[in-house]
Amino acid sequence: MVPRIILAPMFIIGSEFFLFSEMKKYKNWEANVMEKMGLNEIRSKFLEFFKTKDHYVGASYPLVPNNDKSLLLINAGMAPLKNYFSGVEVPPKNRMATCQKCIRTGDIENVGVTARHATFFEMLGNFSFGDYFKRESLAWGWEFATKWLNIPEEKIWVTVYEKDDEAFDIWSKEMGFPEERIVRLGKDDNFWEIGLGPCGPCSEIYFDRGEEYGCDSPDCKPGCDCDRFLEFWNHVFTQFSKEEDGSYSELENKNIDTGMGLERIACIMQGVDNIFEVDTIHSVLEAVSKVAGVEYGKDKANDKSIRIITDHIRAVSFLIADGVLPSNEGRGYILRRLLRRAARHGKLLGIKGTFLNGLVDEVIKVSGDAYPELVEKEDYIKKVIKIEEEKFNETIDQGMEMLNSYKEELKKEGKTVLSGEIAFKLYDTYGFPLDLTVEILREEGLSVNEEEFSEEMEKQKERARTARGNMDGESWKEDPLAKEENVESEFVGYVELTGEGKVLAIVEDSEIVESASEGKDVVVVLDKTNFYPEGGGQAGDCGVLKNDNCAVAVKNTKKGPAGSIKHFGTVVAGELKAGDVLTCEVDRENRMACSRNHTATHLLHKALKEVLGDHANQAGSLVTADRLRFDFTHFEAVTKEELKTIEEKVNNAIFNAYDVVAETMDINAAKAKGAAALFGEKYGNEVRVVSMGDYSMELCGGAHISNTAQAGMFKIISEGGVAAGVRRIEAVTGKAVYEYMNKKDELIAKVCATIKAKEDGLLHRVENVLEENKNLEKELHNLKTQISMQSADSALDSKVEVKGVSLVTNKYENMDMNTLRDTADNLRDKMESGVVVLANVADGKVNFVVTATKDVIEKGVHSGNIVREVAKIAGGKGGGRPNMAQAGATEPAKVDEALNYAKEVIESQVK
Structure with missing residues (x-):
């Protein structure tokens, strides 16, 4: 300096x-x-x-x-x-x-x-x-x-x-x-x-x-x-x-x-x-006002909503451009929170349907020159926003109705704090972030028991952990090897599947022992091994460790503490002793199958980026001998056409017979060369770079085949979502593809035999069967409609007047829900004015349906509140819109009492 x-x-x-x-x-x-x-x-x-x-x-x-x-x-x-x-x-x-x-x-x-x-x-x-x-x-x-x-x-x-x-x-x-x-x-x-x-x-x-x-x-x-x-x-x-x-x-x-x-x-x-009058921000604000059809500066409540949407659409556009996707935790939760807060304020302004993605144009117009990533990812940003807004719109009305009903209950009871259990239900069922519920309640001087909410969240996480089980294998804290010195192992099996290693430690029943006899389950640590330890998503090797005096059947290999590699197996012959030199014989067929699938994950990762975009990053993987599982970041289901293209690209890379080359180099040299690294993964100064021709290059410590052609063929088995913003593809390669195709042939043969058709006429025969089924369903629907009309005519005889509102109640048995709803609709239409409350008992369970005409709703009648109170009598719960609602209950014996209680509920509602 x-x-x-x-x-x-x-x-x-x-x-x-x-x-x-x-x-x-x-x-x-x-x-x-x-x-x-x-x-x-x-x-x-x-x-x-x-x-x-x-x-x-x-x-x-x-x-x-x-x-x-x-x-x-x-x-x-x-x-x-x-x-x-x-x-x-x-x-x-x-x-x-x-x-x-x-x-x-x-x-x-x-x-x-x-x-x-x-x-x-x-x-x-x-x-x-x-x-x-x-x-x-x-x-x-x-x-x-x-x-x-x-x-x-x-x-x-x-x-x-x-x-x-x-x-x-x-x-x-x-x-x-x-x-x-x-x-x-x-x-x-x-x-x-x-x-x-x-x-x-x-x-x-x-x-x-x-x-x-x-x-x-x-x-x-x-x-x-x-x-x-x-x-x-x-x-x-x-x-x-x-x-x-x-x-x-x-x-x-x-x-x-x-x-x-x-x-x-x-x-x-x-x-x-203020910042909302600055030229670029004000330009976005004006776009919001235009979409809402509301003039800024005329109403305080509207101005607040306009400012919120203006700020949040700028924030979410930049967040998505930088790779953040909506989720329920971390930065993804922040994005979801901002999006849903903006969407809700759009509804307060009277905006119908989705609108936020359209505002991205103005954000790009004023900021795109300085931040080209906004321009490059314009379509992607809009798509993510539209999908998230559509998801929220599907549930926001129902969630708001539920929240409003709970607000009314709180006010009636003179309380000001909503329980955390209810807030969690709004979050878990209707997608209301806690912050949004808190904000809505704060506007009316109410609050949420956030401690209870946290407890409910922790309960859900614990349920998930229990369902998931212990995926981490043995705890290293309890591993006796953690206290040992000189148990470090060297992996030498990338190319050679046989070699020799000296026994450094034997673990039996969680204790280090000097020897183990035939029939004992053991963990063996060698100074050198050809067995690949489970890591990077790839399963560990199996095979045999042996010498003239003993043999150990290895069923799995994992990394252990202090740099050790642990061979899990059973002594199948002789006596194993510490210090023995053993021959390592890796199961070649199993290793090759794992390697084929591992190489295919690299090709799949590249193909996903080419088809879906650079945002499709690896979010986890599992590579075993029978299949591969690959998780990646993406915001919507991959279409059939996209899957077909992805599968085709991977197979083309296989058919092109690219050499698979592994090189060890400095981390900075690897990055300069263009090697892809996993986001959030830790790497040392020296890394292993695996290249497949000029198609794929990634940092990877796993085992691979030597040429992509050895993968044989690649076939996608399934695609689906595993978490917010994360999708999963499962696929097979090599012999597993052959077995998969054989099973498909067997299935087609069974379908042909069942439906009595030849393979070349199968499609035509299925179309005919579906058409016949459609006609039968139509006839059945007509019969049910007739039953519904007849039920409606007879039920009108029970009509009573409650404070000027006509009420019809009736009970049925073994009627399906569609027919019950149709019956309620028919009754309402025939009454022209009034409320219909129906119940159906089947298999020891009760279903209620409530519907009301527009004129009585204006008098204060609310179907959702009626069905909730009525269902409570019969040990149930439910809710819905003012004009239509339904509920379930568990006490059939109290149905008559529940139907009769509808009169009191209506009497309390009518203004």
Whole structure:
């Protein structure tokens, strides 16, 4: 690092030095004229300015952190650069400048309520990693603000840490900044530190908005709680390290980390009071208003909804472009939460159907030039949003009805807290994120028992864990090998399936023993082995370990503690002893079958990316001798046409007979070569790169065939969803494909025999049978309709009047639900005005159906509430819409009492 020796009075501009006496020639001492400047222009000017100062100007990092488990999403401009500051990684240059995309959801409940909170924002920043320090940072801050943005000098105030005389002197003595506009503030305001480690003072630059925004105090200045002074650029000087004893030591290499909110400086440059009036954001806001058919600024409730949708559609567009998919946990939950919150506020504005995906056009229009990933993934972003919004729309009305009914119950009972059990049901059944339920209830002064909700969530996770069982095999904490030294094994079986190894340890009944006799189940550890240990989704090898005195039948191989490889097996002959040298004989047929399937997963991964897009990343795999299972990120079911194309691409790669080549190299060399790595997977400095011609190249430690042609053929067996945003393909290769085709032939032969048709006439025969079945179903439906009409005529005799509302009730036995609903509809239509409550008893269970005409609904009648109260009498529950609802119950003996109770329920509802 070049030493910096700076003698006052001197002033640094860029890499040049000016005598203080010459500084006035450089500065414009007259008030500058501040012109209105667009957000995109400000961003460009900032990056261009620091390019002139010899900075490396990088594109924004993705919102998904890379190799940083401490963050769900990037929430600050310096967050992606932490490893550069800490010295873990070498930066592309010791001077950098970025405009970083950021997401923060800590204040999401305030987004839309206020006009300044946002979940998505952009942070401008310039950084020095042991290069320049305070003088350059402050001088360039001043230069950019006054020369490139033309902010009037008299409008600028600055703050410094109260003990940072160096920063104060740079501003006042070296830069000639008026001392009366330099404010010293305490540690809470102007000192950056998080626990132990690097920290330091900071200097903030403020814009004076004018006395009209002030508090009329003669001492009004930055640090005051009023709205007059707006901080827009913070310069952090990382010069200390906080030690455990509370002291501060000087860092040898000092850093600069500055941050300027792009939206905030845009407010200043455009003379507006809030971020929603900034040009690019306001353009999206206007698009929302247009879709809703609502004018912004006329109604507070509507304005709140418009602001929420405006902010959230920007956030979700960038999140999806960076690879985030909706799910129920992690960053996927944040995306789902934002999408569903925006969708709900669209309904509050009266927007029908899906609409959010259409707003993506405006986001791309105003931000696509700066962030080309939005343009490249436009169709993908829209599709993900549309699918998620459609899913939510399927359940939101029913969920809102249920939530509204519970709200009414709370109010009637004089309570204000909704149980966590009900909130969890809304989440689990209707897709309502807890935050959305909390927000809806908060609007009416109600809340949720979030502790109970967490308990219900944990119960569900425990049920899932129990159902899933223990998939991890033996616990290493209980493994006796964990306490042993010198049990490290070397795997030497990528190519050779036979070899020799010395017995380092024998485990029998969870204890290390010196020998094991015939018939004993054991775990054997060798110093070298040709047996592949289960890993990377690939099953472990089986085979035989033997010498002249003993033989061990190995049924599985796994990795163990302390670098060991564990052979699970049974002593089938002689006596096994520690120190024995054994011959390793891997089951060739089993290894080849596993290897064929493993190689096919690499080809499948590549084909998925080619057909579905680069977002289709591996999310898990299982490779055994009989099949392969491959999980990947994707937002919807893969179509039959897409599956056909994927299968064809994999088979073409097999038929092209690509050589499968494995090379060991440095991790950086592997990445430079283009090898694909699994997201979130940890790799050492040296990695194994597996290439298949010029078609596929991935980091992989597994066993493979030597040529893709050895896979024989690839056949997809199934495709389906396993989690939100994760799909699964199961497939077979080689001999398993032959067996699969034989089973298909046998099935076709059985169908032909059953349906009495020849194979070439099978399709025609099936079509005829289906047509005959369709005609029979039609006749059956007509008969049921006649029964329904007759039932309706006889049930009208039970009609009574309840506070001016006609009510018909009736009980049936062994009637299917479709006929019961049809009967209720027929009765309602014949009555023209009134309520119908019907029950059916079959197999010891009860079903209720309630329906009502429009005129009585206007009087206060609600079918969903009626059926819920009626069903309770018979030990049941249910609900539904005002005009139609149904419920189930378990006590047939109380059906008559339940039907009779309908009168009381209606009487309480009618206004």
